[in-house]
Amino acid sequence: MQSALTVAVALPAALRDMFFPAPLDQRLAAAGRLVLPPPGTDPRDPESFARLLADVDAVVTGWGCPPLTASVLDGAPRLRLLAHTGASVRPYVTADGFARGVRVTQAGAAMAHAVGEQALALTLALLHRLHRFDHALRAGAEWTAAKAAPSRYELRGSPVGVVGASRTGCAYIALVRALGAEVRCADPYLSEPAAAELGVTRTGLDELLRGCRVVSLHAPVLPDTVGLLGARELALLPDSALLVNTARSALVDGAALLAELESGRIDAALDVFDEEPLPVTHPLRGLPNVLLTPHEAAGTQESRRRAGEIVLAELGRFSSGAPLEHEVTEPMLARMG
Incomplete structure (x- = not known):
């Protein structure tokens, strides 16, 4: 790896330790000349962020970093790569960045299995009404009253609908199919051959909502997916249906969902x-x-470490002139959340 690469790490110390624990921290130090935030500063502060990028070739970003605005880029003439430790780069990249030749890569692939596992765990908890039993017992309900719950079901043989064959959607599909679920998937970009390879039935959204006991959301937030499930769509769900959302809240009309849940x-x-x-x-x-759960579906130790490994590998590829494996181009953003 060429030592000439200068890399700014725009992560507070706690996040840096999370994504680059030992021995990944040593590999990060060997990635080139590191520029770290001064002690006591938050690199996500816009002014601190701009100063950090002043004389670097690449920047490693995380949640809460400012976007690469024209003014930031004016002060960072050497910047050629943004390597994001998360999945969605939409808040951080700009048309100005792409226009000035800044390439973008992200570590979303690291999170797929962790999110898929949590979505599976939530699915099983809902099917067996564990949440209802826990709420009742903690609230002091009498034993007989605490036992009262809607019908419970096994995952095996249950019709499960997946909205979005994304990385997390595919991870979830593999897990629930392994436990015997009958999976249907709604995704306009999913072809019949791809659906067959995943082992799912390709279907429209309305049909999926009407016919599935469990619906798990894994779609990106795009202009045509904001409010994808509104009052009309939620009303299509059968009584006692189960909805899992580990993706983005904007996929669902919050007021309509609250009304259904309060009912x-x-x-x-x-x-x-x-x-x-x-x-x-x-x-x-x-x-x-x-x-x-408090937006922690991807928060496993393994997921964070994988994200750090992806970023390190991408820095190495960039430094050596090899193709990036997780690059995000400007046209790709149209299909990414």
């Missing part, structure tokens, strides 16, 4: 919310038919 007609497991942090007074927190 008790369906159950849901949610890892993403319109307001984050979720306010302590939010009505979702008090519903017995809702299982909540």
Whole structure:
């Protein structure tokens, strides 16, 4: 690897340690000349971020970093690569960056299995009504009352609908199919041969919603997927249906979902919310038919380490002139969340 590469790491120390634990930290140090945030500063502060990029070839970014605006790029004439430790690069890249030749890569592939596993865990919890039992017992319900719950089902043989054959969607599909689920998938970009390879039935969204006991969301947020599930679509779900969202809250109309959940007609497991942090007074927190996690589906040790490994490998490829394996081009953003 050529030592001439100068790399800014725009991550606070805690995030840097999370993505580059030993011995990955040593590999990061060997990636070239590192430029780290001065102690006591937050590299996600716009001014600190701009200063960090002043004389570097590449920048490693994480959640909360500012975008590569024209003014930031004016002060970073050497910058040629943005390597993101997360999945979505939309908040960080700009047309100005692409126009000035800044290439972009991301580590979203690292998170697919972790998110797929959590979506599976949430699916199993909903099917067996674990959330309802837990809520009842913690609320002090009598034993007999705590046992009262809607019908429970096994995953084996259950019709499961997957909205979006993304990386996380495919990981989830493999896991639930291994446990015997009958999977249907709605994704306009999924071809029949690809569906056959995944072992799923390709279907339209309305048909999927009407016919599945479990619906798990794995689509990106794009102009045509914002509010994909509104009041009309949610009403198509059968009574006692189960909704899992580990993707993005914007895929679902929040008010319509809350109304369905307050009616008790369906159950849901949610890892993403319109307001984050979720306010302590939010009505979702008090519903017995809702299982909540604080946007942590991808937060495993293995997932973070894989993300660091992907970034290091991409820095090495970039330095040596090899093709990037996880590059995001400007046209690709149209299909990415």
